Amino acid sequence: MSHVDVIIIGAGAAGMMCAAQAGARGRRVLVLDHAEQLGERIRISGGGRCNFTNREVSAANYLSANPHFCRSALARFSQHDFIAMVEKRRIPYHEREHGQLFCNDSAQEIIDMLRDACDAVGVRWCHPCLVQQVARLTSAEGKARYAVDTAAGRFFAESLVVATGGLAIPKIGASPFGYRLAEQFGLPVIPPRPALVPLALAPEVLGPIKPLAGATLDARAEFGEAGFRENVLITHRGLSGPAILQISSYWQMQEYGTAKRQPIRIDLMPGQDAAEWLAGHRQGRSHLPNLLAEHLPRRFAHEWLALMGNEKWLSRPIGELGKRDLAQIAEALNGWPLMPSGTLGFAKAEVTLGGVSTDALSSKTLEARAVPGLFFVGEVVDVTGWLGGYNFQWAWSSGWVAGQFA
Numbered sequence: 001m002s003h004v005d006v007i008i009i010g011a012g013a014a015g016m017m018c019a020a021q022a023g024a025r026g027r028r029v030l031v032l033d034h035a036e037q038l039g040e041r042i043r044i045s046g047g048g049r050c051n052f053t054n055r056e057v058s059a060a061n062y063l064s065a066n067p068h069f070c071r072s073a074l075a076r077f078s079q080h081d082f083i084a085m086v087e088k089r090r091i092p093y094h095e096r097e098h099g100q101l102f103c104n105d106s107a108q109e110i111i112d113m114l115r116d117a118c119d120a121v122g123v124r125w126c127h128p129c130l131v132q133q134v135a136r137l138t139s140a141e142g143k144a145r146y147a148v149d150t151a152a153g154r155f156f157a158e159s160l161v162v163a164t165g166g167l168a169i170p171k172i173g174a175s176p177f178g179y180r181l182a183e184q185f186g187l188p189v190i191p192p193r194p195a196l197v198p199l200a201l202a203p204e205v206l207g208p209i210k211p212l213a214g215a216t217l218d219a220r221a222e223f224g225e226a227g228f229r230e231n232v233l234i235t236h237r238g239l240s241g242p243a244i245l246q247i248s249s250y251w252q253m254q255e256y257g258t259a260k261r262q263p264i265r266i267d268l269m270p271g272q273d274a275a276e277w278l279a280g281h282r283q284g285r286s287h288l289p290n291l292l293a294e295h296l297p298r299r300f301a302h303e304w305l306a307l308m309g310n311e312k313w314l315s316r317p318i319g320e321l322g323k324r325d326l327a328q329i330a331e332a333l334n335g336w337p338l339m340p341s342g343t344l345g346f347a348k349a350e351v352t353l354g355g356v357s358t359d360a361l362s363s364k365t366l367e368a369r370a371v372p373g374l375f376f377v378g379e380v381v382d383v384t385g386w387l388g389g390y391n392f393q394w395a396w397s398s399g400w401v402a403g404q405f406a
Contacts, residue, residue: 004028004124006406007148007157009131009177011038013395014378014402015163016114021403022161023121030155031118032148033127039111040172041165045392050107052086053079053396054389055099062394063249063384065190069358070383070394073366077400079393089113100388126152134160134181136371144373159373159406163399166352166379167192174346178380179355185371188357190382194343195249196350198240199264202341208307209234215300220270221247222335223262229270237344245350245387248343252353263339268304269295275330278318285317288329308332351391355382366402375402 011033092104146160164178220229221243233241292301377398385391
């Protein structure tokens with residue numbers, strides 16, 4: 001086992017997919033992982049049922065310094081290809097909102113499918129096994145190979161695939177190993193940041209809305225040109241819910257050192273022109289809290305108006321409010337600005353934003369351009385998907401592609 005064709009570091013989604021594909025080409029493959037269990041991220045995902053892909057996948061669902069980089073891999077092994085694998089295995093699954101696909105029973109079925117595909121082509125496993133260091137050796141004939149020193153001994157291979165994931169969910173073993181390895185070989189790394197993560201609010205911002213904690217809103221979270229209409233949850237630390245997780249990735253994409261960070265905006269009446277709606281009630285005697293309760297939780301409507309800081313908005317009927325008041329209310333309803341102080345960090349993040357720069361990799365093979373035989377796949381690469389199965393699809397696609405060349 002000390003001399004193989006391909007060593008893959010990381011037995012997660014991308015690593016196992018890559019191993020199965022390389023093994024199917026007749027390559028001798030060894031998979032190393034520091035964890036006791038294979039595919040732990042798969043096992044805990046989707047509440048234990050694994051949101052394994054999405055019906056609709058395109059490059060538009062991913063964030064990266066190079067937004068076009070993922071196109072090739074996604075086209076060559078698409079969501080339809082992975083769905084076909086699942087169906088061939090006869091794993092029952094179902095579709096939820098926004099095209100998300102989940103196992104009916106257990107995420108373990110996805111892990112078993114990948115493990116069996118690897119075993120069928122002779123993939124060898126070594127786990128738990130801590131990787132200590134990696135070196136690239138050159139023989140007298142000028143042929144390079146990789147030496148990987150581990151707690152279980154030294155292994156050699158022509159190709160090395162790094163599928164070590166990102167920094168999200170450190171409690172199951174996330175580490176910066178992959179980034180350090182990239183830097184060791186001179187590859188640039190875009191600073192990793194938490195993504196698909198709840199947003200924190202500073203005390204001066206959070207204080208006034210703390211009475212709203214626990215409120216769940218059907219709203220649209222927006223930042224720049226991006227926007228997502230799903231639930232928004234106000235928590236005792238800030239903002240959460242699917243819409244906030246989605247927009248957090250875009251908010252995090254702001255460059256470090258930007259002179260003035262920008263707020264996110266919450267549209268409390270998505271799909272409706274608040275100014276037009278208010279104008280339609282202008283002749284009535286209703287009070288705003290009661291009117292807003294048609295669209296928002298009653299307690300939230302009252303507390304939110306109080307937060308806006310204008311007492312007459314609470315105490316006077318809408319017919320007694322001036323045009324300027326109504327314009328201010330409408331603007332806030334369709335774009336309530338909130339400035340996050342940061343995120344709740346990698347412990348609460350679904351995935352990692354940033355990673356090994358795509359400028360250093362071939363989009364056709366996932367191989368490092370300047371270091372032949374070195375591949376990076378999955379979350380360790382600067383490709384981050386939306387919530388809803390997109391990150392697993394990137395793992396399947398990138399792992400499949402690298403498996404054709406490693």
